Amino acid sequence: xxxxxxxxxxxxxxxxxxxxxxxxxxxxxxxxxxxxxxxxxxxxxxxxxxxxxxxxxxxxxxxxxxxxxxxxxxxxxxxxxxxxxxxxxxxxxxxxxxxxxxxxxxxxxxxxxxxxxxxxx
Numbered sequence: 001x002x003x004x005x006x007x008x009x010x011x012x013x014x015x016x017x018x019x020x021x022x023x024x025x026x027x028x029x030x031x032x033x034x035x036x037x038x039x040x041x042x043x044x045x046x047x048x049x050x051x052x053x054x055x056x057x058x059x060x061x062x063x064x065x066x067x068x069x070x071x072x073x074x075x076x077x078x079x080x081x082x083x084x085x086x087x088x089x090x091x092x093x094x095x096x097x098x099x100x101x102x103x104x105x106x107x108x109x110x111x112x113x114x115x116x117x118x119x120x121x
Contacts, residue, residue: 010089010118011089011116011117011118012068012069012087012088012089012090012094012116012117012118013087013088013089013093013094013095013114013115013116013117014085014086014087014094014114014115014116014117015084015085015086015087015094015095015097015098015112015113015114015115016083016084016085016112016113016114016115017082017083017084017085017086017098017101017102017110017111017112017113018081018082018083018084018110018111019081019082019083019084019102019105019107019109019110020079020080020081020107020108020109020110021080021107021108021109022075022080022081022082022105022106022107022108023080023106024058024059024075024077024080027054027058027060029052029054032052032060032062033050033052035100035101035104036050036062036064036071036073036101037050038100039096039097039098039100039101039104040064040066040071040097042096042097042099042100043086043088043092043093043094043095043096043097043100044091044092044093044096045066045067045068045071045088045092045093045094045097046066046067046068046092047064047065047066047067048064048065048066048067049064049065050062050063050064050065051063051064057077057078058077059075059076059077059078060073060075061073061074061075066088066092068088068089068090068092069087069088069089069092070085070086070087071084071085071086071087071097072084072085072086073101082105082107084098084101086098087117089117089118094114095114098112
């Protein structure tokens with residue numbers, strides 16, 4: 001099996017982000033889908049499908065299945081916080097996707113953790 005892994009050159013970047021001090025706009029599904037689409041375009045990622053679940057506290061969870069992997073947004077309005085998870089492989093750039101989402105949400109503070117995944121030659 002190790003020999004098979006060496007034949008494939010694949011890798012990806014997984015960005016975990018935490019946003020704090022977020023002022024939540026009124027939930028607008030169309031706006032949110034547009035923002036996520038624009039962020040993915042900026043990062044050269046391609047959306048296959050987006051799903052959103054809205055909650056009674058004004059929060060929501062968004063999941064986007066990407067050609068290059070996935071993106072998820074979990075909101076916690078009662079804590080003015082958002083957790084993002086963006087994993088992409090190939091030529092997509094998870095960091096640019098997160099950068100565009102940071103511009104949209106404008107958190108007072110945030111933390112990022114970047115994990116490089118896959119076999120490197």
